[in-house]
Amino acid sequence: xxxxxxxxxxxxxxxxxxxxxxxxxxxxxxxxxxxxxxxxxxxxxxxxxxxxxxxxxxxxxxxxxxxxxxxxxxxxxxxxxxxxxxxxxxxxxxxxxxxxxxxxxxxxxxxxxxxxxxxxxxxxxxxxxxxxxxxxxxxxxxxxxxxxxxxxxxxxxxxxxxxxxxxxxx
Numbered sequence: 001x002x003x004x005x006x007x008x009x010x011x012x013x014x015x016x017x018x019x020x021x022x023x024x025x026x027x028x029x030x031x032x033x034x035x036x037x038x039x040x041x042x043x044x045x046x047x048x049x050x051x052x053x054x055x056x057x058x059x060x061x062x063x064x065x066x067x068x069x070x071x072x073x074x075x076x077x078x079x080x081x082x083x084x085x086x087x088x089x090x091x092x093x094x095x096x097x098x099x100x101x102x103x104x105x106x107x108x109x110x111x112x113x114x115x116x117x118x119x120x121x122x123x124x125x126x127x128x129x130x131x132x133x134x135x136x137x138x139x140x141x142x143x144x145x146x147x148x149x150x151x152x153x154x155x156x157x158x159x160x161x162x163x164x165x166x167x168x169x170x
Contacts, residue, residue: 026167029142031116033103034151035083035160036068036075058094063087069103073151073159081105087122096123099130103162114138116164118146125150132166142166 038045046065051058069081085101099122105111114137120130127149135142144166152159 025170027170028167029144029165031111031162031164033080033108033162034070034073034077035148035162036070036157037065037160038067038157040156057092058089058097059092061089069105073161075159078107080108096121098122101130111138114140116142116166118164120146132164139168141169 036045045067046063048061048063050060050062052060064086065083067083068079069083071078071080082104083101084104085099087097087099089097091097098120100119101117103116103118105114105116108114115135116132116139117134117136118130118132120128122128122130127147130146130148132142132144132146134140144164146162146164148160148162150158151161
């Protein structure tokens with residue numbers, strides 16, 4: 001019994017030490033950028049690729065998008081990348097769904113050439129949160145969450161702010 005208890009203590013101590021070392025080997029990061037989506041016209045950045053058109057419900061609709069990611073809310077602010085992905089209207093009432101986004105950065109300092117990948121719920125209004133599930137390049141193994149909120153909306157476009165909070169291996 002004493003041997004088993006001693007082995008348990010040694011194993012527990014080793015796990016605590018390894019856990020503490022790995023917890024200290026991460027870098028916390030916050031990124032803020034603005035997604036500009038054009039909904040209509042020849043320059044539309046979102047398109048509906050599947051729709052059931054039943055009872056005017058959006059349930060089952062699938063949209064794909066390739067939106068502009070800019071440094072600020074102004075449409076003339078610096079283009080830093082693209083937000084590419086798909087959105088599925090997955091609730092029967094049509095007010096929410098599931099979205100997967102790849103933020104591909106082309107001109108964003110040390111993150112140029114890298115991408116951040118998110119997945120989670122989307123809503124028609126208000127603040128919504130998604131999981132950051134990974135990345136590529138300098139953002140490889142990113143883990144965390146993203147909060148977004150509508151900044152501006154017209155008949156033809158929307159602007160959404162994204163605040164991303166995540167950790168990276170050091």
